[in-house]
Amino acid sequence: MRFDVVSIFPEYLAPLDLSLIGKARTDGLLELNVHDLRTYTKDRHRTVDDTPYGGGAGMVMKPEPWAQALTEIAETSPASVPERKPTLIVPSPAGEVFTQKLAYELSEEVHLVFACGRYEGIDERVLEWAGEQFTVRAVSLGDYVLNGGEVAVLAMVEAIGRLVPGVVGNPESLIEESHSDGLLEYPVYTKPSSWREREVPEVLLSGNHGKIAKFRREHQLRRTATRRPDLIDALDVSSFSKTERNI
Ligand SMILES: CN1CCCC[C@@H]1Cn1ccc2ccc(-c3n[nH]c(N)c3C#N)cc21
Secondary structure (H helix, E strand, O other): OEEEEEEOOHHHHHHHHOHHHHHHHHOOOOEEEEEEHHHHOOOOOOOOEEOOOOOOOOOEEOHHHHHHHHHHHHHOOOOOOOOOOOEEEEEEEEEEEOOHHHHHHHHOOOEEEEEOOOOOOEOHHHHHHHOOOOEEEEEEOOOOOOOOOHHHHHHHHHHHHOOOOOOOOOHHHHOOOOOOOOOOOOOOOOOOOEEOOEEOOHHHHOOOHHHHHHHHHHHHHHHHHHHOHHHHHOOOHHHOOHHHHOO
16 A cells, blocks of 8 residues: 655654554555655745635645645556546544544555645645545544644554554454454453562463453453443444343
8 A cells, every 4th residue: 555645744754664664664565655745835935824814813724735746646646547546635623533444444545645734724625626636535533633634644544554464463463452343452461460469360361262252352341331332332232142231
């Protein structure tokens, strides 16, 4: 999969050179190109913003640099073929909320492009214009306000990239993690079995895989019911045992 990110702070994306995503890039499983939006300005001050029509505080990102940058990216996109378009993700507090389900959906794409806004946001006409060359989606990291899109892109690229086959060493680890089955993940423990007078649950030392699976499932349900009751309502409980339904 290919990612392209456009930002006025390209150095913000440096953490994607590290760890799992960095290794996947080295191994050729992922491609990541980061573009400085100011490269696409034409004036000597490399201006990317201006005052908002209708008044109000702050500045708005000018449309033309974005059009220049996105056109260049679309022209080299592996997804710019008949019947296909690359997907343009525009991080925004006014977007659809980013979820594990959306991460899986986007991990199937060939080419994802991210437009990192700053200031009060990007001139809305850019998102309308981009619809000719891209499938455009405004996506929010969550219900709080950041100063720009870069932090959201770091999270989204990691969440999506790790789902691409071969990126995570053991694909089984993707199955039991939080949100993969609609539940939060169970508590985990490691050596020593006794630590500051706190013991690892005995069942986990038993070697009885059936009992261990039951323990973990019950703790997933209990943790989800306690911390995220909103997720419980969305579950399909038809596959739950009687015991599980009463947790
Ligand atoms: C503060 N300032 C005036 C109010 C509107 C937002 C603006 C800042 N800002 C500019 C571009 C931009 C992109 C994403 C986000 C963002 N905030 N929260 C999220 N979950 C986000 C995502 N994903 C914030 C952004």
